[in-house]
């Protein structure tokens with residue numbers, strides 16, 4: 343049963359031990375928890391209805407403890423991030439905000455800006471047009487020029503002329 347106490351407990355645990363990030367290829371939120379305390383990880387996995395994976399790191403550190411890990415992706419991860427949001431500290435809240443903003447903007451949107459770069463074109467330059475507050479990505483602009491050139495001409499050749 344999900345009550346405020348449980349949500350607060352989970353938020354506190356993830357704040358310290360969890361990892362929140364955006365999977366760059368799928369542009370999907372991910373939450374992971376890795377700990378040596380099996381009962382704690384199992385409790386979270388039960389809440390999330392997810393399995394627990396184990397691995398031992400004694401390949402490098404002889405006698406090392408077993409590590410227990412569970413993780414959540416996509417829509418469910420986004421839902422849990424929203425659920426625990428108000429219990430998180432400022433830094434984590436900022437991270438969650440940018441993860442969710444990028445995730446929400448990905449559908450039909452070529453430009454998904456996260457951590458100061460376009461996730462589809464991490465090497466491309468971002469820029470702003472002076473009259474606009476929108477951030478543009480040169481890679482996305484080139485893609486859309488290629489697409490409309492293809493539509494117009496039926497040619498599968500890339501639109502070579504720079505639009506930028």
Ligand SMILES: [Zn+2]
Pocket residue numbers: 452453454460461462463466479480481482483
């Ligand atoms: Zn881009």
